[in-house]
Amino acid sequence: MQIALFQPDIPQNTGTILRLCACLDVSAHIIEPAGFDTSDRHFRRAGMDYLDQVRLKRHDSWSKFEEWRTEAGCRLILFTTKAAKSYLDFAYTASDVLLFGRESAGVTDAVVAAADARLVIPIKPSLRSLNVAVSAAMAVGEALRQTGSATSVT
Numbered sequence: 001m002q003i004a005l006f007q008p009d010i011p012q013n014t015g016t017i018l019r020l021c022a023c024l025d026v027s028a029h030i031i032e033p034a035g036f037d038t039s040d041r042h043f044r045r046a047g048m049d050y051l052d053q054v055r056l057k058r059h060d061s062w063s064k065f066e067e068w069r070t071e072a073g074c075r076l077i078l079f080t081t082k083a084a085k086s087y088l089d090f091a092y093t094a095s096d097v098l099l100f101g102r103e104s105a106g107v108t109d110a111v112v113a114a115a116d117a118r119l120v121i122p123i124k125p126s127l128r129s130l131n132v133a134v135s136a137a138m139a140v141g142e143a144l145r146q147t148g149s150a151t152s153v154t
Contacts, residue, residue, distance in 0.1 A: 001026050001027075001092075001094055001095075001096060001098070001140060001143055001144055001147065001149060002026060002027040002028065002029060002074070002096070002097045002098070003017060003020075003021055003026055003027075003028050003029070003097070003098050003099075003100070003136055003140060004028070004029035004030075004031060004065065004076075004097050004098070004099045004100070005017060005028070005029065005030050005031065005034075005099075005100055005132075006031045006062070006099060006100065006101045006102055006107050006111060007031060007032065007033055007034060007035070007101075007102045008030065008034050008035065008036075008102060008103065008132075009034070009035030009036070009102050009103055009104050010035070010036075010103045010132075011035075011036040012045075013103060013131065013132050013133045014030070014034070014036075015045065015051070016133040017100075017132070017133050017136045018050070018051055018054045018056065019050040019051070019054075020133070020136060020137055020140065021054050021055075021056075022050040022051070022053035022054045023050065024140060024144065026140055026144075027054075027055040027056075027057070028054050028055065028056045028057070029056070029057050029058075029059060029065065029068075029097070030056065030057075030058045030059070031059045031061070031062055031065045032058060032059060032060050032061060035102075035104075062108070062110065062111060066114060069097060072095075073095070074095050074096065074097045075093065075095070075096050075097065075116040075117070076096075076097050076099055076114060076115045076116050076117075077090070077092070077096050077097065077098050077099060077115065077116065077117045077119060078099045078101075078107065078111065078112065078115035078117070078118045078119070079098065079099065079100050079101075079119055079120070079121065079135055079136075079139055080101065080106065080107070080112070080118055080119070080120065081106075081120060081128070081129050082106075082112075082118070082120075083118035083119050083120040084118075084120070085117070085118070085119055085120065086119065086120060086121075086122050087119040087120065087121050087138070087139055087142060088142060090117060090119055091146065092142070092143040092146045092147055093147065094147045094149045096143060098136070098139050098140060098143060099111070099115065100132050100135060100136055100139075101132075103132050119139075121135055121138055121139070
């Protein structure tokens with residue numbers, strides 16, 4: 001299981017998601033350009049001392065990420081408020097890449113078109129969205145539960 005972030009622009013969210021990846025032993029991808037530098041103090045604080053524990057790959061662009069994904073043979077699962085299918089009604093595989101868009105703008109039409117599936121986390125209709133780090137935690141938790149690939153408790 002892997003998490004990819006499309007052009008993230010809030011350092012605290014990215015740091016939190018990378019900390020999640022470290023703790024759950026999930027690989028992470030950042031698709032550039034990001035809206036901050038990795039030396040940003042908010043990013044470092046949110047990631048704490050876990051950032052060195054993350055298997056992180058940075059991709060210079062969407063096209064470079066797509067080249068990697070095609071070679072790796074991974075499905076791309078996009079989480080978006082514009083999807084119709086609930087993330088709870090989807091059958092995940094251990095090789096899926098769970099993709100989350102830029103906090104301020106989501107993803108481009110090309111990214112939507114490339115996704116093998118588009119899923120939504122249902123929320124109260126009068127509200128806009130969840131925080132991207134919360135969404136990533138919910139999504140990867142369900143995906144790991146279904147695939148049985150969660151880190152074991154010692």
